[in-house]
C-alpha cells in the first residue's frame with residue numbers, strides 16, 4: 479500500500495527561502511526542528527511541540543560534518559531517510575523536510591581537521607569548552623555554525639531543541655541572544671526508552687548486553703538525585719553517589735563501561751558548583767563510554783542529564 483505524502487522535500491537553500499517567503503506573505507508561523515536524522519520518539523516529540531505552537535513545522539535532516547572530529551563516527555552515523563520520512567508522514571502535520579547536501583550547507587567545502595578549516599564559523603566562548611566540549615573540543619563550534627546557517631535559511635519563529643543535549647541548549651540559547659537572531663528557543667523534555675535510557679540515534683550502535691550497561695548512566699543520575707532529595711547539597715555527596723553507581727558497574731563489567739565525566743553545574747553558566755545554594759538550581763550531567771575496545775567491541779558514548787530540583 480503506498481501512502482501519499484503532503485510533506486514537501488526541500489533540498490536547496492533557494493527552495494527553503496521560496497517556501498518561507500510564501501508563508502511570510504500569508505503571515506503563517508514556522509517552527510523548526512533541526513536533526514541529524516535516524517529519527518526516534520525524542521525527535522518526534524519536538525515535532526509535536528512545534529505543531530502545537532506554529533502553523534507550519536519544518537524538520538531538517540543533515541549530518542553536519544563540522545561537529546565531527548576526524549576520528550569520530552561521521553561515516554557510520556545512521557542515515558535512514560526513507561524510514562525517517564515514513565515516521566513524519568505517520569505523525570502528520572509536518573509541512574516540509576529540509577534535506578540539504580554538504581555542498582549546499584558548506585558551499586566552500588568543510589574539512590574535518592579543524593586546523594585546515596577556512597571560512598566563517600560561529601563560536602560561543604565560555605560555554606563550549608567544558609563537559610561535552612572537554613571531550614569533543616570541535617563539537618559546539620560545529621553545532622553553533624550549522625544552527626546559525628539553518629536559522630538564517632529557515633528563519634523560523636521558534637526553534638525546538640531536546641533537553642537530552644543540555645549543553646547544546648545553553649550554547650544555542652546564548653548564541654541566539656548574543657547574535658540577535660529573531661527566533662524563540664524552546665527546549666523539550668528528554669524522551670526515554672521504557673527502561674529509562676535516553677533515546678538517541680546512537681543507541682542503534684548498542685547490542686543487547688551493552689544496552690543494559692548503558693542504563694548505568696540514568697541509574698547514576700537517579701542516585702545523585704536521591705542524595706539531593708535526602709538533603710545533600712554538595713557536589714561531593716551528589717556526584718559521589720552517581721559516580722559510585724558507575725564505579726560498581728565498571729568493576730563488574732571488566733572495562734565494559736568507562737566514566738568520561740559527571741558534573742554538577744550552574745544551568746546557565748555551566749560553571750561547576752561545589753554546593754547548590756538554598757533555593758538554587760543545578761544541572762547534573764554525565765557521559766559514559768560503553769564497550770570494551772580491548773575486546774574489539776565498538777565504543778559508544780552515552781550522555782544524559784537531570785535538573786536538581788527536577789523540572790527546574
Ligand code: AMP
Nearest residue numbers: 513514515520639640642643668669677
Ligand atoms: P540529533 O538528531 O541527535 O542531532 O538531535 C536533534 C534534536 O533532537 C536535538 O535538539 C536533540 O537534543 C533532540 N533529541 C535527541 N534525543 C532526544 C530525546 N531522547 N529526547 C528529546 N529530544 C531529543
